[in-house]
Amino acid sequence: MKFKALTAMAALLVAPAVMAGGPDDDSLVINEELEMVTETAAPDHLDALDTIYSGWRFRTDETQSLQMDDFDNPAMIFVDQAIDLFNTVDGSEGKSCSSCHENVEEFKGLTASMPKVIDGKLTTMEDLLNGHRAEAMGADPWKWSGPEMQAMIALIGVQSRGMPVNVAIDGEAAPFWEQGKEMYYTRFGQLELSCASCHEENWGNYIRADHLSQGQINGFPTYRLKQARLISKHNRFRGCIRDTRAETFAEGSDEFRALELYVASRGNGLTVETPAVRQ
Amino acid sequence: MRLTTITAALALTAGAAYADGHAKMVAPGDVAFSEYGEVDASLSGKPGDPEAGRAIMISRGKGNCIACHEVTALNDAPFHGEVGPMLDGIGSNRSAEELRGIVANAKMMFPETVMPAFYKTSGFIRPGNGYTGKAAKEEDLSPILTAQEIEDVVAYLMTLTDS
Numbered sequence: 001m002k003f004k005a006l007t008a009m010a011a012l013l014v015a016p017a018v019m020a021g022g023p024d025d026d027s028l029v030i031n032e033e034l035e036m037v038t039e040t041a042a043p044d045h046l047d048a049l050d051t052i053y054s055g056w057r058f059r060t061d062e063t064q065s066l067q068m069d070d071f072d073n074p075a076m077i078f079v080d081q082a083i084d085l086f087n088t089v090d091g092s093e094g095k096s097c098s099s100c101h102e103n104v105e106e107f108k109g110l111t112a113s114m115p116k117v118i119d120g121k122l123t124t125m126e127d128l129l130n131g132h133r134a135e136a137m138g139a140d141p142w143k144w145s146g147p148e149m150q151a152m153i154a155l156i157g158v159q160s161r162g163m164p165v166n167v168a169i170d171g172e173a174a175p176f177w178e179q180g181k182e183m184y185y186t187r188f189g190q191l192e193l194s195c196a197s198c199h200e201e202n203w204g205n206y207i208r209a210d211h212l213s214q215g216q217i218n219g220f221p222t223y224r225l226k227q228a229r230l231i232s233k234h235n236r237f238r239g240c241i242r243d244t245r246a247e248t249f250a251e252g253s254d255e256f257r258a259l260e261l262y263v264a265s266r267g268n269g270l271t272v273e274t275p276a277v278r279q
Numbered sequence: 280m281r282l283t284t285i286t287a288a289l290a291l292t293a294g295a296a297y298a299d300g301h302a303k304m305v306a307p308g309d310v311a312f313s314e315y316g317e318v319d320a321s322l323s324g325k326p327g328d329p330e331a332g333r334a335i336m337i338s339r340g341k342g343n344c345i346a347c348h349e350v351t352a353l354n355d356a357p358f359h360g361e362v363g364p365m366l367d368g369i370g371s372n373r374s375a376e377e378l379r380g381i382v383a384n385a386k387m388m389f390p391e392t393v394m395p396a397f398y399k400t401s402g403f404i405r406p407g408n409g410y411t412g413k414a415a416k417e418e419d420l421s422p423i424l425t426a427q428e429i430e431d432v433v434a435y436l437m438t439l440t441d442s
Contacts, residue, residue, distance in 0.1 A: 021361060190406050190423065191395040192386075201393060202362050208339075208346040209358040242412035245423075247405040 022204035023057035023213075028273070031070055034162045036271045043268040045169060048200050054270050055213040055222075058204070059279065063225070066277040075154060075223035075275035078147070078230055082155035085148060091139025100136055104155055111153075111160040111272050115261050117172040122257045125153050126232075144251040150221040150230040157221075157274025164271055165218050167264045180262025183255060189246025195263075198240075215240075216267040217260070219276025226279060233260055304426050307400045316388030317376040322398065322426035332435025335428055342397065342424060342432055352439060363394060368442025378433045382424075397424040397432075 028036040038054035046052070056064060066072050086097045086104055101107075115124040123131075126144055129152055133139040142149035169177040184195045198207065199215030206212070221230040234251035237259060241248040249255045303324045305311075310318055321327075335342040337356035345353055347362035369378070381388055384396035400420045408415040424432065 186404060188403075188405050190399075190403050190420065192403065193393060193395070197393040205361040206358070207360045207362050208343070238412065242407065242410060244407075245410060246403075246407045246412075247414035248407070248412040 021206075023053045026057065026061075026064060028054070028056055028064070028068065030068060030161070036162060036273055037164065037269065038271075040269040043265065046266055048196070049214070049266075052216065052267060052270060053203075053214055054218060054273060054276075055216050055278070056219065056273065056276060058211045058213040059277075063277055063279050066225075067219075067273070073223070073275065073277060074225070074228075075221075075230060075277065078151040078223075079155050079158055079275065082148075082151040085152060086155065091133065091137035093136065093138040095137045097132075100132075105159055107156045108159045109163060111157040111274060112163045112165050113167060115257060115264065116168060117176065120172065122173070122176040122254075122261060124257055124260060125156065126252065127257075129153070145232040145235045147229065150232050153232075154221050154230060154275040157272060160272040161274060162271050164269055165264060165267045167261060167268060169261070169265045173261065176258045176261050177265060179255075180258035180260070183259045184262055187244075188241055189244030191244045191246075193244045195240065195259075214266070215263065216270060217263050218267045218270045219273035219278075221274065222276040222278045224278050230275065231278075233263075237263075307398050307422050310383055310398060312380055312384070312387045313376075315377075316380040316384075317374070318379040318383055319376050321430050322379065322383065323430050325427065325430065327427070327430030327432070327434030329431070329434040329438050331428070332431035332433070335424065335432050336435060341428065344432070347394065350439065366436065366439055368439060370437040370439040371442070373436075375433055375437055378436045379429065382429050382432050382436075395423065398422045398426070398429050 023039070028038050030036065036054065036056075038057050040052060042049040042052045056067060066074065070076050083104070086101075089096045089099075097104075111125065114128075115122055117123065121127075126142075126149055129149060130141040133141060142152075167173075187194045187197065195215060198212055203212050203214045217233050217236075220233045220236070222236075223229070224231050232251065234253075234256045237256055238248045238251060305320070305322045305324075310322065311320075312318055333353070336344045336350070337353055339346075344350075344366075345356060345359045347360040349359040349361065349365040349367075351365075351367050353359070373381075377388070381394075383398035385392050385394040386396060400422055401417055403417070403420075406415045406417060406420055407413060408419075
């Protein structure tokens with residue numbers, strides 16, 4: 001049946017190269033030196049899957065290739081902009097990020113462990129950045145999915161590229177993780193679909209023209225060619241829930257923080273690929 | 280648009296005599312499913328039109344059935360999904376009663392299925408106003424397909440006799 005679908009589609013379309021079900025067999029090495037783990041054993045807490053895959057493995061060769069070299073990766077323009085932002089004074093205290101942080105490399109490893117509980121609150125990278133802007137700089141918050149915020153998150157993410165995702169799910173994180181898990185399996189909207197309906201039960205299958213991945217977030221923010229900008233995790237969640245004909249949640253809501261922790265934990269063991277490229 | 284929802288809702292709740300004065304339309308909440316999830320009688324009280332059903336099958340805003348199902352006879356419409364089984368020959372393998380039940384609410388036959396219910400207006404978690412992401416009140420919801428559209432799709436599926 002898979003084969004039939006293949007021939008039918010190939011006949012119809014100016015066929016993109018990859019059209020088979022499941023992830024492809026390509027391996028991802030960035031700049032010919034940085035090896036990524038795009039496939040590994042699922043973390044212990046995840047009974048429903050044996051193996052987890054990076055979303056990169058489900059994209060076409062063309063899209064994949066854009067992520068293999070930083071000169072080709074369109075997201076790198078934004079990373080460069082964030083380097084400038086890092087050194088730009090903003091707010092009432094006359095400070096920039098670099099007034100307190102010698103250089104951005106000191107954030108190596110941070111992205112791999114986010115989100116995490118800090119002072120009892122489940123904290124995302126967006127929260128950290130806006131927190132420092134408010135407290136240390138006296139600067140206005142950045143919009144959650146705005147260009148400055150997501151560019152800075154991409155720059156910080158690049159420092160952890162190639163490191164395995166390892167978010168904590170026990171201790172203080174446990175209740176948030178449970179909340180996120182509950183959401184992941186809730187069938188929202190008039191179409192009554194959960195995250196699991198698409199990304200756990202049907203990864204590898206096409207849904208209309210979209211090749212379903214496992215919905216991992218190890219490459220976020222991702223650069224979407226269609227939108228020509230960086231897409232935040234919460235923006236992606238919002239889109240997926242909206243597509244079930246549901247009332248979605250707000251970016252930066254406690255619900256999406258919890259969902260982010262749970263979804264991140266499903267990718268524990270994959271490497272940070274920020275900023276990934278998607279169609 | 281508001282008006283049409285209200286009129287539609289009125290017509291539905293009243294289970295009112297359909298415009299032609301004979302046919303009875305069954306409201307989404309009143310559909311009688313058999314123990315196996317079949318629905319015996321036409322939901323609109325009228326026969327379906329297979330040509331209209333074909334258009335609904337491929338339309339993104341309507342059934343969008345090919346998002347999940349492959350159908351060889353619909354190969355002129357691009358991008359068939361793989362989430363559900365291929366539907367070639369379904370008109371020989373299943374009765375109109377079974378197909379009506381599956382399209383109206385597939386969960387009556389396949390309890391955990393990911394296939395959405397196309398003729399249902401209540402019991403949802405955070406239902407939205409179409410694909411806007413905004414909330415909808417349950418009483419304002421219309422089924423994804425109308426009674427007649429369900430009949431049209433069933434009529435089309437019955438034409439799929441070659442596998």
